[in-house]
Amino acid sequence: MRNLKLIILREYLARVRNKTFVIMTFLSPIIMVCMIVLVAYLSNLNSDDSKIIAIHDENNTFYKEFPSTDNITYLDYSSLPIEVALDSIEKKDYYGLLFFPKSEDNQYLSNHVEFFANKAPGISFISDIEGKISTVLTNKELQQRGVDVNEINNSKTNVNLQIENFSGEETSKLSNYVKMFFGGAAGYLLMMFIIIYGNMVMRSVIEEKTNRIIEVIISSVKPMQLMIGKILGTSFAGITQFAIWIFFGGILLFTVTTVFGIDLQASAPVSPTQMDAGSQEEIQKIILDILNLPLAKLIFCFLIYFIGGYFLYSSVYAAIGAAVDNETDTQQFMFPIIVPLMLGIYVGFFSVISDPHGVVSTVFSYIPLTSPVVMLMRIPFGVAWWEILLSMAILVLSIFVLVWVAAKIYRVGILMYGKKPTYKELYRWMKY
Template identity: 40%
Template sequence: MNKILLIIKREYLTRVKKKSFLVMTLVGPVLMAALILAPVWISTLGDDNNKDIVVIDKTNIYEDVIKDSETLHFKFINMDYEDLKANFESFNYHAVLLISEDESEFTLYSNKQVEPGVGSHIEKQIEKYKELQNLEKLGVNKSQLDSAKVDINISTIKWTEEGEEKTSPVLAQIIGFIAAIIIYMFIFMYGVQVMRGVIEEKSSRIVEVIISSVKPFQLMTGKIFGVALVALTQFLLWIILTFSIIFAVQTFMPGIEQDIAQNSVQMEQMGGNNIIAEILPALMNYNWTMLLSVFVFFFIGGYLLYSSLFAAIGAAVDNETDTQQFMLPVTIPLILAFVVAQTIVQNPSGSLAFWFSIIPFTSPIIMPVRVAMEAAPLWEILLSSATLILSFLGTVWLASKIYRVGILMYGKKTSYKELWKWIRY
């Protein structure tokens, strides 16, 4: 046992001290923080982007109808369309709105791509005005209409033991998918690190010295756990660093929070789906403890399952170029799970979701998605956990059989037939 600890310590320290680990640890959170902050930043950019739009209104009735928005300013002028077109460059207008005399055609002209918001802004106001006109023709006046107006917002509430909670299906989707990405990435990255470590020991012949001191099984498990700790360290550092970057940005650029609030108010006024206003309380109410414990469990379980297989591959080959033929069957379920995860966020309770979250080779990725979306009943989580534990015990056992023979075999290219023989030794 003491020797396993020694091996874990060495595997951990040599990896954590590497420059590449430091770089990954620092770059990761910057990227993640950028991913979170970029949309906010971009939306603040749009604010000072004022646009002037000239309107040639042949009917002369729309001057009161089309109102300025925060960034769009409308100028009603009496000018010939052809003249304007010829001199458009010199006026520095964003676009020209032409309203035909019979009010049948509304056209935006510009020498550049007109921004999508412009058209919809104009459309909405003209539609409203025309609806009102039509209603008045039918004998409904404005005050009657105003009193008849209803505004309904659907909010999703979940019953819990503590009371009621606001939730957000979109948020759950995002969290679930992020969990899937992280687990997929970490299993792959660190599984391959285990494999490389085994190949290094084998090809440099260190292994013979070490296994005259410890059992091959101890060496293999020591390596797997050592690398697991590196993965968890990196994951933890990422979380801490990401949040400190976001926190720092919020402190030093206090405007951003207001911008978010402003943006959401604006969106609400425009009648759009207010995702952010919906997410903020939901983020607070989210069941983080459940997700985090499931995440960590399936993260570790999935990692153990796959890294033991990667260790066996490393032991079976002489160098990294030979790994291809054995890598494929191991990586296919992993990639498949990741692809399926994108479907499952749409339908987390279907039978596809159920089976992929029970099968141990895909469950480490799929189950956290379903738990994030609160679509997996407790018995399914327990069943999936149990199959995962049993299977990684199985793969570790299988891998150790391949490993202890493989690490002492040099020079021969290993076939599947050979592996089968090693397992039965």
């Protein structure tokens, strides 16, 4: 046990004292904050970019349906001939001209309204204008048929289906979106942690093997202790790095936005001042749904699956590092690691979200290579404790088996040099 502690401490200090590790620990949050601030700044510039659009309406009925807004000013150019209007706006700093040809046929107008501009407008702008024109033409068509548009608008009813299971727990569509976000974020975070710090374990083993340091270390400690010590030491270094990212990044983001007066809310599609009562009510519902989540259960399960998933995959990374002489040779062995992780993410986003209690979602939440990701995404939707405990038991049992197998490969591989191993060779090492 004393040797294991020394290995963990040595690996941890070797990681945190590494120049690249230190630089990336403090440089990564700076880069992320700069990206967030840049997006917010560009959004502010974009929101301040007001447009002037001329309207040439030969029917004299559509211009009044386009009231000016904070970002778009509509001007009536219907009194001028179309050629004169086009020549006029081309000389001025106008965004473009919207032309409605003379016609009483709404179907004809729907395909012959034109927008003239010096530069091609964006897709969102086109969609917005098309939506407004569609609404105007639809209302006009209804009026021509003697249908009261106000009556139709007043008769529209939004349905918000309330869902309740047999145990009395209530949920809603909005609540499911919140659960989907939390589950997806947890699964994706776990996958990224495994890939980043699993590779760090593998590179550490390759480095010591290449420098022949491993031959000295292995004379005083068991291979199993060395492998587990590397995994735990690297994981503690990773947790330290994550904690610094969150703490330092939060302080840096607050400082930069305060000093330079950048409003991050301006990058949102709708600012708080533009929100109506309905939007504010939706936000309150989201906050309430978050508070109603089984947070204690989520945190407990996240920690178990986080530790279990990382330990499961890191042992494989360590075995791969011991089997090869350089990082280039690891590519042939990465397939069994990346595929289950990606499969877990795809099953989570395409199967769990559509049917969290379906056969596919349930089966993959028991398979140890995918359960850390899939089960984390299922838990917010409500999973019985016996299912979670069964999945954890299978995961823990698989960790013991896989660590034992990885240790067999590790024990032989760390002393093998100058030979490019194959899967057949690894299988033979497992039987030593």
